[in-house]
Amino acid sequence: MDIFDRLKAAAADDWSSYVDHDFVRQLGAGTLPEPAFRTYLVQDYLFLIQFARAYALATYKSRTLDDMKAAQGGLASILGEMELHVKLCGRWGLSPADIEAAPEHQATVAYTRFVLDCGAAGDLLDLHVALAPCVIGYAEIGRRLAPDGVDALGDHPYREWIGEYAGDAYQDIAVKARRHLDDLAARAMTERRFTELAKLFGHASRLEADFWQMGLDAR
Amino acid sequence: MDIFDRLKAAAADDWSSYVDHDFVRQLGAGTLPEPAFRTYLVQDYLFLIQFARAYALATYKSRTLDDMKAAQGGLASILGEMELHVKLCGRWGLSPADIEAAPEHQATVAYTRFVLDCGAAGDLLDLHVALAPCVIGYAEIGRRLAPDGVDALGDHPYREWIGEYAGDAYQDIAVKARRHLDDLAARAMTERRFTELAKLFGHASRLEADFWQMGLDAR
Amino acid sequence: MDIFDRLKAAAADDWSSYVDHDFVRQLGAGTLPEPAFRTYLVQDYLFLIQFARAYALATYKSRTLDDMKAAQGGLASILGEMELHVKLCGRWGLSPADIEAAPEHQATVAYTRFVLDCGAAGDLLDLHVALAPCVIGYAEIGRRLAPDGVDALGDHPYREWIGEYAGDAYQDIAVKARRHLDDLAARAMTERRFTELAKLFGHASRLEADFWQMGLDAR
């Protein structure tokens, strides 16, 4: 059992409220209303801007050149992903101007600033535990929604999104993030601290669930 | 017209959504349901913890010993106020254990972490502009709800809360906070930056409005 | 053996370069040239300003209200101590204007910004380990220089300084700081991390030794 599995087990209800959220179920079933998805997409773009800042914070807080290079790689790839995101938005009828003009929703502010504050007030382990529901959770959700592989999705309306997170490239990112979490925990996690981290992880998971809910509420 | 008045004018709709919120009207009319007030009180306590951190951040970011002492004074008085807050909660049937066990609501996380992040990413002026809807806004709300003075409130159910913010001590805090904002602006505010600050102020005001809404939704 | 004793043992040479420094020996023997002491006093005042910022940072990074109150208490007492410091400077012919006009020496910048950066990049344990050579070390030095108590110092030219740190009030601060270090370590210190912390502690001790050297070089 790695740290990520231990965190999930310790915050099982919060975790489930996130990964089993109606938004996810409807996305998987292909029944999610388009306005819900579109609202989600726009906010997820605004989310990624703050998420890139979180990786910049991780680079700043790194103690070794290797950690710094790894965090900088994460930062560079998020900034790259954002261009893909703009394309995906385009296919759903959202122009870059629409996206940039959108105000950040309360749910977006809550989760992103919570993560950034965990990182500013704590250490790298706090920061990466707060990021884990997103970074590692999306891989878990992607795999669940494409149990027979991306090809089996056929003309699923959300095939592109599911394919992104179910695909090997993203799955590999999540595997590395799990290992990194184990490394950070081996350095600075006692059992007493695990209890705190599980609370933080649960809180971050609930904020992710609220992020899905924001999409659903836009129907 | 001081900076605070300019910010209010530039973000008039957001400001109005906050100070004219139904929660405030019902609080003033004495018709606010008790569960709404109680939910607000508990979250406001959790809010104050983060607010104290924001003043600690201001102390850390101070450039002069005078600024540092002023910020430290603010921090000390918030930590003192929290004890008063516990008493007020007690009168509404909320024990310290109830308060501490309460999870932070999304609206609490969103506003507090937004303020802290403005301060961590920006400078003291950003931080104090983000704090202004709360610090200075509560004085404005207090005065509005007690137009004929606190004594005229009679046995108003929310007399104690209104009296706190309408009273001279808090009004004086707000006057000093306005002057401090002017000082900070004289140092580091160009007109180009004013546009950004007005956007930040508007955002913070909306997050305050969401905080009231959280109370109303608890009815 | 508490964490502080373990850190001293692990960084024995660096520690000794600090607590057994010629500046300390000459201070204890009463033979330290006045210009050396005066230079030290002025830089120590500039040091305290940054030191207060470090306690503000600790307050900001606190996770519990108790930790926050403890850090805020430390901050308030440093700001108070600075007024005593101004008095001590006055007795050595240094006016407040002299002190404030003095540029920060490289040694002052190096140690203070190193501590602040440890705190900004790491967690509370990193910050307090970086502060320990100063907070706890001064108590150890004070006791060594007054082995028979402060009264036995007679008309020692540095009696006031030695008395400050050998006295019960300061000794008590150091005892509490040691316990706090143990608490923080119980939360977030693994043996692997101890190695890093010992390196950090050694580095901070060398920077303290450089601070004494700056005084001696001013002769």
Add this chain to the structure above:
Amino acid sequence: MDIFDRLKAAAADDWSSYVDHDFVRQLGAGTLPEPAFRTYLVQDYLFLIQFARAYALATYKSRTLDDMKAAQGGLASILGEMELHVKLCGRWGLSPADIEAAPEHQATVAYTRFVLDCGAAGDLLDLHVALAPCVIGYAEIGRRLAPDGVDALGDHPYREWIGEYAGDAYQDIAVKARRHLDDLAARAMTERRFTELAKLFGHASRLEADFWQMGLDAR
């Protein structure tokens, strides 16, 4: 006159103590003792690690995606430059193991942590003004030491180092950094603040001069 020229004029003595330092003169004349250069090279490598952190901090503190991408580009290029630096060290008989085992000198700690603290406590303008003596100053020094172009340096013992900073690629980086400083100043610099920034710039220049002195002292 751009902001950089104004800062230089306002802190003329500090600036001159840095760009006209004996280390620079001897480097230009080719008479700098090898041990001085070698000591400098090793410390400059340790300096670059912290410098990369400063660009990560700038990325974290960015307000727009464009600023974030620019800062991330700077970060990526520093991490790239460090590999070139290792090669240069190799030519002077310094293995990567030598470099990594070297303790940070007080002068390295002082300048790097000063810059990082300016950035953490202030805003992006503070951070970039603190970085300017290094980023822009090295281009000025490079051009001075190769007044007739890099080719005219013949078999100058420090041709490679001078060529790096006198070359078009680095000169272009400095031109962009100057423009960026002007942009940041247009946003958040009043005349009152200019006085503070000039003080900060002067302090950073002195810390750079101390960095050269550290090299000379190693002879």
